[in-house]
Amino acid sequence: MKPEFVDRGRELAWLEERFRSGGAELLVIYGRRRLGKTELLKRFLRSKRCIYFLVSRTSLRDNVESLKKKIAEFTGKRLYERLQVRGLGELLTYLAEEVERPCLVIDEFGYLVELTAGCSPTSRPRGTRSCRGGASF
Numbered sequence: 001m002k003p004e005f006v007d008r009g010r011e012l013a014w015l016e017e018r019f020r021s022g023g024a025e026l027l028v029i030y031g032r033r034r035l036g037k038t039e040l041l042k043r044f045l046r047s048k049r050c051i052y053f054l055v056s057r058t059s060l061r062d063n064v065e066s067l068k069k070k071i072a073e074f075t076g077k078r079l080y081e082r083l084q085v086r087g088l089g090e091l092l093t094y095l096a097e098e099v100e101r102p103c104l105v106i107d108e109f110g111y112l113v114e115l116t117a118g119c120s121p122t123s124r125p126r127g128t129r130s131c132r133g134g135a136s137f
């Protein structure tokens, strides 16, 4: 049997408040693994028109491609799937121009930082944990 859902009323109310603020918001939700971050966001998103984007650890290119698909679905404009962009930053600029006050949830954001810094499991030399350092996109 699935355990009962632990009440996240306060967190949901806070997300709701930020959602309705009318301004630009950047919310960072962090905490140890299996704490319930994804579940909280999915509950919040049930009643919202937002894009939920789960980052994959494969490559930045893969992530750009899958976010393009998400944006195409969200806007109903297939053109986004074929859009040529230099990276995620540029893609997000298009989204901001296309949709007024877009709501985008990026789950596992840390993977993007890893990929940008060149320290993803697939790109770093075998047996090392080093990264190039510096992350931006």
Ligand SMILES: Nc1ncnc2c1ncn2[C@@H]1O[C@H](COP(=O)(O)OP(=O)(O)O)[C@@H](O)[C@H]1O
Pocket (backbone or CB within 6 Å): 003, 004, 005, 006, 007, 008, 031, 032, 033, 034, 035, 036, 037, 038, 039, 040
């Ligand atoms: N509020 C909650 N009450 C009960 N179980 C929860 C709650 N939030 C998450 N869980 C369960 O805990 C586990 C981890 O949740 P998840 O959202 O994936 O964590 P995180 O994203 O922080 O790693 C999942 O099995 C999920 O179903």
Ligand SMILES: [Mg+2]
Pocket (backbone or CB within 6 Å): 037, 038, 039, 107, 108
């Ligand atoms: Mg999660």
